[in-house]
Amino acid sequence: MNTQVKNLIDDLNSGKKLSKENYEYILSNYDKEDFEYIKNLAQSIAIEKFGKDIYFRGIVEFSNICKNDCLYCGIRRSNSNVERYRLTKEQILECCEEGYEFGYRTFVLQSGEDGYFSDEVILDVVKSIREKFPDCAITLSIGERTRKCYEDLFNAGANRFLLRHEAANKALYEKIHPSFQSYEERFRCLKDLKEIGYQVGAGMMVGVPYQTNSDLAEDLYFLQEFNPHMVGIGPFIPHKDTPFRDEKAGSVELSLICLSIVRIMLPNVLLPSTTALGSIEAKGRQEGVLHGCNVVMPNLSPMSVRKKYLLYDNKAGIENDAKTSIEILRKQMEDIGYNVVVTRGDYKK
Numbered sequence: 001m002n003t004q005v006k007n008l009i010d011d012l013n014s015g016k017k018l019s020k021e022n023y024e025y026i027l028s029n030y031d032k033e034d035f036e037y038i039k040n041l042a043q044s045i046a047i048e049k050f051g052k053d054i055y056f057r058g059i060v061e062f063s064n065i066c067k068n069d070c071l072y073c074g075i076r077r078s079n080s081n082v083e084r085y086r087l088t089k090e091q092i093l094e095c096c097e098e099g100y101e102f103g104y105r106t107f108v109l110q111s112g113e114d115g116y117f118s119d120e121v122i123l124d125v126v127k128s129i130r131e132k133f134p135d136c137a138i139t140l141s142i143g144e145r146t147r148k149c150y151e152d153l154f155n156a157g158a159n160r161f162l163l164r165h166e167a168a169n170k171a172l173y174e175k176i177h178p179s180f181q182s183y184e185e186r187f188r189c190l191k192d193l194k195e196i197g198y199q200v201g202a203g204m205m206v207g208v209p210y211q212t213n214s215d216l217a218e219d220l221y222f223l224q225e226f227n228p229h230m231v232g233i234g235p236f237i238p239h240k241d242t243p244f245r246d247e248k249a250g251s252v253e254l255s256l257i258c259l260s261i262v263r264i265m266l267p268n269v270l271l272p273s274t275t276a277l278g279s280i281e282a283k284g285r286q287e288g289v290l291h292g293c294n295v296v297m298p299n300l301s302p303m304s305v306r307k308k309y310l311l312y313d314n315k316a317g318i319e320n321d322a323k324t325s326i327e328i329l330r331k332q333m334e335d336i337g338y339n340v341v342v343t344r345g346d347y348k349k
């Protein structure tokens, strides 16, 4: 065991803030025993905060049309091999209805940045869901919008917003995005969302091309300072029709240690065990939970579109309908001694 790694983790656990250099030291110097120590600590903090309860959120991927061109993403606008789709408001509501029957009390609406869903159109969708499901949380993951739009959506009943920061290091951000996508704008959005009062989720991929431990340390440092309510971290997985098609996937181990560090850093954070983790390794989602995650997000999208919302190759769960997806995940959680709970699962201080 590297005692300096252990000491830094113990400092973090006692509420001290770490420097970017400290995080980089941990990521570059941990050994097997440190890895286990960090895992066990993160797991026990999650159990102390949430018991063995796992919150389920139903994701509706309502459009794969995107004006952006993120180099890593399978639904980037330059990918002409994607069969594009968008769901109607009625179809989105049907997905929520089905999800409600299965016990979901949080709906996550995710999409590419699709111009059809103007501020007015998306506002109407949120209002309708809010009216129909007054007891449910509405989470949006629809990318960058103006502050006014975020305010209107919040006032219409949206509660949470997921917008991964993707890379805290500006040079890295600019290497994995085209020049028309602005680093400053991404962080402006995150700041606005938090000020408006959303429960906000930030996060990043692990192992995206060009990323170093120093970059990842900067991500962890950013998360510490920004103090989001939710954090999404998963391995980068290449997609065959993107410029990163021949790049290596991110490491599961590094993803898991980042998740554990985030749990220790932000003990109350809502931390999903991501689909990417479950896609790259059969037991990935269970491993995520054992490393401190407390949220799982099964897919509620209609079967007819599931195979079209592919951010990366070999995405887990695209063959299963909504009911089967839940049953599989419920069983996976039960196998490791955790229970799926039917509540909104809001952030608690």
Ligand code: SAM
Pocket: 072, 073, 074, 110, 111, 112, 113, 141, 142, 143, 144, 162, 163, 164, 166, 204, 205, 234, 235, 236, 237, 238, 239, 276, 311, 312
């Ligand atoms: N358009 C919205 C946005 O930008 O926040 C939401 C959809 S976006 C496709 C959701 C997330 O997928 C991104 O934040 C990114 O981190 C992740 N993602 C995209 N391509 C990926 C890949 N190849 N491997 C792993 N995760 C990926």
